Amino acid sequence: MASGMIKKLLIANRGEIALRVIRTARALGIQTVAVYSQADAMMPHVAAADDARPIGPAEAAQSYLNSSAIIQAALAAGADAIHPGYGFLSENADFAAAVSSAGLNFIGPPAQVLAAAGDKVGARQLAQRVGVPVVPGTETADLATARNFAALTGYPIMIKAAAGGGGRGIRVVAAEAELGPALETAAREAQAAFNDGRLFLERYLEAPRHIEVQIVGDRYGRVVAMGERECSLQRRHQKIIEESPSAGITAAMRGAIIEAAVALASAVGYRNAGTVEFLVDGDNFYFLEINARLQVEHPVTELRFDCDLVAHQLSVAAGDPVREPPAPRGHAIECRIYAEDARNDFRPAAGPVLYLQIPAGPGIRVDTFLAPGIEIGTHYDGLLAKLIAYGHDRDEARRRTAAALDEFMLTGVTHTAAFLRGVVASERFARAELSTRFIEQFVRQWRAPEDSLNAAAVLAAVAQNAAAAAVSRPADRRSRSPWETLGSINFWSRS
Amino acid sequence: MKLRELSSGRQFDVEVEHPGPPIKATLDGAALSLATRAQPDGATIIECGGRRLRAFAARRGDAIFVSVGPSTFTFAAIAASRGAGRHSLATPILTAPMPGKVLKIMVAEGDEVEAGRALITMEAMKMETTLSAEGPARIKRIPVSAGQMVDAGAVLMELSPIDSAKPQSDR
DSSP states (O other): OOOOOEEEEEEEOOOHHHHHHHHHHHHTTTTEEEEEGGGGTHHHHHHHSSSEEEEEOGGGGTTTTOOHHHHHHHHHOOOSEEESSTTTTTOOOHHHHHHTTTTOOOOOOOOOHHHHHHOOOHHHHHHTTTOOEEEEEEEEHHHHHHHHHHHHSSEEEEEEEEEEETTEEEEOOOOOOHHHHHHHHHHHHHHHHOOOOOEEEEEOSOOEEEEEEEEEEESSSSSSEEEEEEEEEEETEEEEEEEEOOTSSHHHHHHHHHHHHHHHHTTOOOOOOEEEEEEEEEEEEEEEEOSHHHHHHHHHHHHHHHHOOHHHHHHHHHHTOOOOOOOOOOOEEEEEEEEEGGTTEEEEEEEEEEEOOOOTTTEEEEEEETTOEEEESSOOEEEEEEEEESSSSSSHHHHHHHHHHHHHHHESSOOHHHHHHHHHHHHHTTOOOOOOOOOHHHHHOOOOHHHHHHHHHHHHHHHHHHHHHHHHHHOOOSSSHHHHHHHHHHHHHHH | OOOOOTTTOOOEEEEEEEEEEEEEEEETHHHHHHHEEEEEEEEOOOOOOTTEEEEEEEEEEEEEEETTTEEEEEEEEOOOOOTTTOTTTSSSSSOOOOEEEEEEOOOOOOOOOTOEEEEEEEEEEEEEEEEOOOOEEEEEEEOOOOTOEEOOOOEHHHEEEETSSSSOOOO
């Protein structure tokens, strides 16, 4: 496998994570190569890199998931390493193996670790071998096994895909009558989505907390932990607000969870940055899965440990030993702003970036690829921006988050900033009464501010009038903001 | 003018008497004054619910995008009695609730459907949404085909209600 100093790094990703990796590389004096699909030619990550290569059409399967096109681009550009970001090919063992065979350094765990972490049943068995508790369940899911298991624990139970993970391939069964059909559908879906129809079962936990541990391992067998993150706030099994430390676990449980994470990562021979996920239910914690990549929410850890995890990744990939992290301090909260409609079941949204205001100020970091003039499409994940706030304690981080969300403005794409503002400002969030059910409960009683909606209707009418007036003046057909025209009182007398 | 807010489906009747500042308007019959202060970047500062918020509004195609602080709203003008694009309740239009791909069309032009019959399935970000008939209707026109990418608000289907005594509600 390739090692040594990295001189030119290809980033096999897009969006905010591509930009984020490019920034670290640039600071380290490493040249960067961006890749892009036809839909992304005008995206900021393409302009930010030293070199950029097209890899295919908009469909991810033919571009960002196209291993050979990406490896070809890396070789053609003279890159010596590939950073996969998160999602796409980041946890694909075959891709990692192909990158290594091409003589390139894969910035992530080796293929065999990716394969072990990707097999959720295998990871479950490994956890049990090293004495880490798992959610009560079975490693097979034929109808007879499922019936017996359900009879033992009671409904609901969860059906999970062995090759799933990250919230994908999960199905909750509430009653015996649904069990047979649910198993069949789940197997079919898993086969279609992951090319692996194997399933396993777990007891359904009513309202657990989701706690995960950041780990970094080196090639000398050393694994260090960098604290935990609480990621209980989710919609559709996908995280939207994360924080560190967790306000919901005791010091004793934190110690036990971190110890379990390191034991598991060591047992699997983990290298590079990764995350071990757990569910906490009352006084018990259970291993969930290993995410063998840099996580979306890694900045939460970076703010508490005052570090750069991408720099750590590049360093251990180049053969350096992992360093003992400094003591963490303060509290960090991340809010993920998605192109989604929180008032309509988080339906995906798209559109042009017509206006943009990115928050700033003490303790505020925003990781985003948003830029005025770009179009947000629906080909890829809808994450627009991550707003991360640091404070000396949770309360300060929370107040800074709310104030910064008030400052966030993006016109042209429906997004979740106002909803996140509602969550962060709520009493329940302030009291840290979090669970994976929080968002589905909160969204039911959340409304867009009525005053803002009424004001928006009036502003929309003004914009509509201004646009109609502009059309009647052939000399000025350019689409403009009504405020340019409103600023000039003469406008109306001229038209 | 009549505006529809796409997320809530709520309709607003707004008449702008003076574009400001301050904006003088009637909103659903009630007089309203909105203090505004134009900003050099095209935004404006408004007084809203006792707070000062930055706002921005712009039209793109048939959609009017408005931000009030972190809140986003998208409006569509419900055309009055002028020119093309006029849709009376007698010709209900099924529009795309989100940008995405037309996955499947379950009916054909000329078909008669009952209330609740699934008409068309859209996909965006691997999430499927099926739109159904709100009342008994005949399918007049289907200007899209399976596999096509469409914008939010794009016309997917034109229907004529069979029982005109029960006009379909505008969704």
